[in-house]
Amino acid sequence: MTTANPEVVRLKVGQKPSRETRGIVMETISNLRRNRSAVAGFIVIGLLVMIALLADVIATHDPILSMIGLPGETGRLPARPPCVALLGCADPQHFMGLDLNARDIFSRIVFGARTSLRVGTLSVIFSIIAGTTLGLVSGYAGGWVDNVIMRLMDVLLAFPSLLLAIAIVTIQGPGLENALLAIAIVSIPIYSRLVRASVLSVKEMEFITAERALGAHPVRILFSQIFPNTLTPLIVQGTLGVGTAVLDAAALSFIGLGAQPPLPEWGQMLSEARNYVFTAPHMVIFPGLAIMLTVLGFNLLGDGLRDALDPRLNRS
Amino acid sequence: MSNFVLRRIFLAIPVLLGIIAITFALGRMIPGDPCRAILGEKASQAVCDAFIERLGLNKSIPEQFTIYLSNVVSGDLGVSLRFGRSVTDLLVERIPVTVELAVSALIFAVILGIPLGIISAYRYNSTIDVATMLGANIGVSMPVFWLGLMLAFLFGVILKDTPFALPPSGRLTAGANYPAFYEVWGLATTDTASGFMIFVSRLNVLNAVLTLNGTLFLDTLRHLVLPAMAVGTIPLSIIARMTRSSVLEVLNQDYVRTARSKGLSEYAVVMRHAVSNALLPVVTIIGLSFGGLMSGAVLTETIFGYAGIGKTLFEGITARDYSLVQGVTLVTAAAFVIINLIVDIIYGYLDPRIRLS
Numbered sequence: 001m002t003t004a005n006p007e008v009v010r011l012k013v014g015q016k017p018s019r020e021t022r023g024i025v026m027e028t029i030s031n032l033r034r035n036r037s038a039v040a041g042f043i044v045i046g047l048l049v050m051i052a053l054l055a056d057v058i059a060t061h062d063p064i065l066s067m068i069g070l071p072g073e074t075g076r077l078p079a080r081p082p083c084v085a086l087l088g089c090a091d092p093q094h095f096m097g098l099d100l101n102a103r104d105i106f107s108r109i110v111f112g113a114r115t116s117l118r119v120g121t122l123s124v125i126f127s128i129i130a131g132t133t134l135g136l137v138s139g140y141a142g143g144w145v146d147n148v149i150m151r152l153m154d155v156l157l158a159f160p161s162l163l164l165a166i167a168i169v170t171i172q173g174p175g176l177e178n179a180l181l182a183i184a185i186v187s188i189p190i191y192s193r194l195v196r197a198s199v200l201s202v203k204e205m206e207f208i209t210a211e212r213a214l215g216a217h218p219v220r221i222l223f224s225q226i227f228p229n230t231l232t233p234l235i236v237q238g239t240l241g242v243g244t245a246v247l248d249a250a251a252l253s254f255i256g257l258g259a260q261p262p263l264p265e266w267g268q269m270l271s272e273a274r275n276y277v278f279t280a281p282h283m284v285i286f287p288g289l290a291i292m293l294t295v296l297g298f299n300l301l302g303d304g305l306r307d308a309l310d311p312r313l314n315r316s
Numbered sequence: 317m318s319n320f321v322l323r324r325i326f327l328a329i330p331v332l333l334g335i336i337a338i339t340f341a342l343g344r345m346i347p348g349d350p351c352r353a354i355l356g357e358k359a360s361q362a363v364c365d366a367f368i369e370r371l372g373l374n375k376s377i378p379e380q381f382t383i384y385l386s387n388v389v390s391g392d393l394g395v396s397l398r399f400g401r402s403v404t405d406l407l408v409e410r411i412p413v414t415v416e417l418a419v420s421a422l423i424f425a426v427i428l429g430i431p432l433g434i435i436s437a438y439r440y441n442s443t444i445d446v447a448t449m450l451g452a453n454i455g456v457s458m459p460v461f462w463l464g465l466m467l468a469f470l471f472g473v474i475l476k477d478t479p480f481a482l483p484p485s486g487r488l489t490a491g492a493n494y495p496a497f498y499e500v501w502g503l504a505t506t507d508t509a510s511g512f513m514i515f516v517s518r519l520n521v522l523n524a525v526l527t528l529n530g531t532l533f534l535d536t537l538r539h540l541v542l543p544a545m546a547v548g549t550i551p552l553s554i555i556a557r558m559t560r561s562s563v564l565e566v567l568n569q570d571y572v573r574t575a576r577s578k579g580l581s582e583y584a585v586v587m588r589h590a591v592s593n594a595l596l597p598v599v600t601i602i603g604l605s606f607g608g609l610m611s612g613a614v615l616t617e618t619i620f621g622y623a624g625i626g627k628t629l630f631e632g633i634t635a636r637d638y639s640l641v642q643g644v645t646l647v648t649a650a651a652f653v654i655i656n657l658i659v660d661i662i663y664g665y666l667d668p669r670i671r672l673s
Binding site for chain 1: 339454606610632645653
């Protein structure tokens with residue numbers, strides 16, 4: 001990655017809070033712009049969000065409509081390979097071909113972006129809210145409260161996360177909502193540990209003692225003084241977390257526990273196509289590429305944010 | 317040292333109990349009538365009464381937990397609805413298949429990942445470094461089941477008639493039948509073999525060595541390559557990144573400069589002074605990779621027709637076989653804890669700073 005940038009540190013010294021806040025934001029943006037992986041990640045995610053928002057415009061067909069019996073569609077339709085007019089294909093154009101039910105794969109992938117982004121961000125938001133609350137309470141209260149919460153988190157972390165999610169969804173019943181919840185639950189410990197560590201590191205600092213001496217309520221101290229200090233690692237971890245959540249959601253859908261047909265979802269598309277990889281590889285290649293690019297985008301942006309937001313953080 | 321080991325083991329016990337508690341809680345969360353959910357809709361009232369009695373489902377939650385705990389400790393994980401057998405017996409048969417796959421995947425990841433990490437760190441910011449890190453980023457972003465499908469397509473279809481073709485499915489060539497070591501040695505027959513013998517004999521590579529069977533050995537390896545590559549790619553990427561950052565850090569240390577300035581060969585500086593110290597943190601990652609390996613196995617075994625616990629779990633999920641899903645979750649989590657315990661102890665052995673702190 002890029003080398004450490006001394007300017008951020010310089011800005012933090014001897015400036016008024018209002019200017020400093022703006023300074024750090026601008027500084028972060030300029031740091032991000034210099035970071036190749038962050039820029040790449042940002043572009044990928046930006047495109048993806050656009051695709052998801054404009055899915056109705058971009059998609060060439062209805063994602064759950066079978067082409068069988070439609071005017072102009074002739075010949076054997078199910079699992080028909082890609083046909084692009086620019087490449088000299090005279091049949092009706094389907095950029096990524098048709099799936100087993102003769103639905104347009106390109107349109108399904110475009111609409112799948114909505115599903116994946118929604119599941120990814122919602123599950124991360126949910127686990128950040130739960131994890132942050134637990135971490136703040138645990139770190140600030142200390143004592144037996146801290147012990148109980150953290151031992152519970154240790155136990156949750158002891159499970160391979162995807163397997164625990166599988167177990168939860170199997171028992172609660174398959175479906176996208178349950179999958180989303182399960183993914184959120186299994187990643188709570190990551191955020192609660194992160195927040196707790198930040199709380200512990202700032203709790204004993206002088207500005208907190210000063211606040212306490214002024215008679216501020218603990219809840220106020222917790223949310224207006226301590227919480228902002230936990231934001232940097234949360235933003236980085238949250239960005240990386242969206243990638244993991246997208247991957248896990250695809251995995252759950254792949255084994256039939258997540259999105260249910262006919263909802264266009266990438267993991268579910270792969271699940272339907274799995275037995276046809278030797279005869280109709282196009283049904284497998286495109287949804288997988290979509291998942292990979294999405295996750296890659298979030299991973300690159302997360303890494304870049306880590307470098308840009310705090311040059312002191314460990315880079316790996 | 318023994319103090320350190322005892323303390324670590326002592327710390328792992330509450331976690332193991334916690335795992336059992338969570339799996340127990342999962343079982344209690346089954347919606348609706350637990351008996352009909354577990355035994356199927358057609359279970360008669362008498363069967364259900366006996367079932368409820370046996371699991372103590374009419375008792376209080378603490379009592380139920382005690383029963384569950386004593387069942388688990390004595391190795392009783394319930395009966396699988398899908399297979400109509402005890403979950404424990406099923407796992408004894410299926411775990412070796414997954415262990416063989418996970419170990420092969422880990423070997424693949426370590427053998428490739430560590431050298432790639434070292435080279436990337438040594439040639440920091442060179443083409444090979446950038447390419448390796450990009451590759452590692454792509455590696456952790458790929459769905460492992462998709463990679464499995466793509467590998468099957470590449471080696472089973474595109475390279476079909478070349479020397480690189482590999483079988484995309486199964487553990488052994490279809491129809492091939494190799495004797496287990498206990499039969500060859502005259503210890504037991506298939507019907508009388510103990511659980512341990514079955515476990516060992518299902519590790520095909522080990523069985524091949526024990527029976528000195530070269531054909532079995534090669535056949536197993538050929539079938540292992542693709543699934544191991546699929547499952548091993550994520551650990552490979554993580555190990556390469558960890559090794560790189562760890563070596564980078566060490567290369568800037570004073571003692572490395574000292575080693576250089578006293579005129580040691582570049583090889584001695586990098587391999588003896590830098591790398592041997594840099595690899596310590598990588599040991600921890602290998603332990604932590606286990607979770608990824610297990611999830612990977614669950615998702616890829618079905619693709620490659622590998623009858624390990626991943627495929628078993630998959631079949632259990634489709635049949636909503638709660639006991640099986642619970643059992644597999646419990647056993648893998650416990651194995652995860654124990655493997656990390658072992659890694660911790662090895663780490664403490666290698667690095668005195670850890671065990672004395």
